[in-house]
Amino acid sequence: MKIILNNRHETFGHDQLTINQLLEIKKFTFKMLVVKVNGELVRRHEFDQVSVKDGDDVMVLHLVTGG
């Protein structure tokens, strides 16, 4: 499948991936992540249920302390 991840085109050898699988493949291991798929927020407890499919627009935002 081809998706847009953080404004970049990326290709994966899977038909679909759960958010957790995607984060694992991309090595996004940070604790505080905001994930949006096609503009919709995906809550943390849904990371194993919600899947990313071909054509999806995915935002993964890593929140860091400081301000």
Next chain:
Amino acid sequence: MSFTRALEIGNYLKKFTVGIAGCGGLGSNCAVALARAGVGKLVIADYDIVTIHNLNRQYYFHDQIGRLKVHALRENIQRINPETVVKAFDLKLCTSDVVDLFSRCDVIVEAFDKAEMKYMIIETVLDKMPGKPIIVGDGMAGWGNTAQLGCRKSDNLIVCGDEHSEVNEDCPVLAPRVGIVAHMQANEVLDILLRDFVPGSV
């Protein structure tokens, strides 16, 4: 001429309200920039007091040490622009406070320190206030690397910062970088508020 236009923009901005969640390095500097620009009303919230360790980057003065940040910031803003209405809330924000305090604001500025708090307000705004613009400050510890500070948008969520420089013992938050990000946030607020501004019509 540019004088007139700045005045015109200031008059136009009077009708808007901006919510600022947190009054540290991001919030205090962002609030001051918005007050200078002429935003009519600021809703500010923080539970902390001013300490000497805040003065390296936050918009407070030495003689304000020990005072509530929200009260000291209101005073500083009113010394700059007495026309700015400042609603100051001395509290540690939770989800229901975010909705109560900020649902009537035109734009919300996330200016917390802790990543967990940043997550809380983003989730609350996206979930409970769909369409409300929220401008987040994310990643600004350290110094240098100016060109890494950027801004990206996903619908009503706008993120300013480098998205990775986390504060720690060796990498403190310092005035220049947090000031840049605070002003990027203020700049994005103006970009939203001035969307329908037509020069010469006020």
